[in-house]
Amino acid sequence: MPVVEAIGWIGSAVLIISLLQTRVMRFRVLNTLSCLVLIGYNAVVEVWPMAAMNVVLVGINLWVISRLVRERHDERAYDVVPIGVDQPYLRHLLSRHSQDIRAFNPDLPDDGVPVADHAFLVSTGDQLVGVVLSRAGQEVGEQQVVLDYVLPAYRDFTPGEFVFRTDGPFAAMGTRRVVASAGMAASEKYLRAVGFVAQGDRRVLELVDA
DSSP states (O other): OHHHHHHHHHHHHHHHHHHTOOSHHHHHHHHHHHHHHHHHHHHHTTOHHHHHHHHHHHHHHHHHHHHHHHHTTOTTTOEEEEOOTTOHHHHHHHHHTHHHHHHHOTTOOTTSGGGOSEEEEEEETTEEEEEEEEEEOSSTTEEEEEEEEEOGGGTTSOTTHHHHSTTSHHHHTTOOEEEOOTTGGGOHHHHHHTTOEEETTEEEEEOTTO
8 A cells, every 4th residue: 555655654654754843833743743643544454543543633733823813912811020130030031042043033133132222021821932122213202123133933923913902011001103123124924923114214113102
């Protein structure tokens, strides 16, 4: 049964690939696909314990995926915590991820802290999700984003939105306008998702309720 064996190998390969993913959502989706393939394979060769196990795994994956989708814009699932730009933990975090940060922000000097006035950590539960740094902009009431960094596991989501909301920490500071950094400008889809619009050569978020 060469076709059946090929399907089994494909399912196993997708399973291995899923385990190599750093992104939470991508892992769950690929793992679900591999389990579905392996359910079919194990049913054909009548290995029922393995088929049953994969059915259970599909159920678990679908439950987690539905929760992730449901909570991706839920302010009850994410917290934004201001942190001083001189705090050792912030410097440690930026240093630990410096290579990844620089890949998306090649013009960012050092760890970004010397040119930042404000810093915010985004978390879900006990898990750190990302960090946003900003400084005073060109006009009164304007903040310029220095860095908007999301850890690889959560890049299928838009956790930065909880910093940029009209009832978020920028608005609480009295900020009327937030200007995207050059690194953010590389992702138009993300900018639109969190509310930025083009104004000339800048991407701007107007906090109308600020």
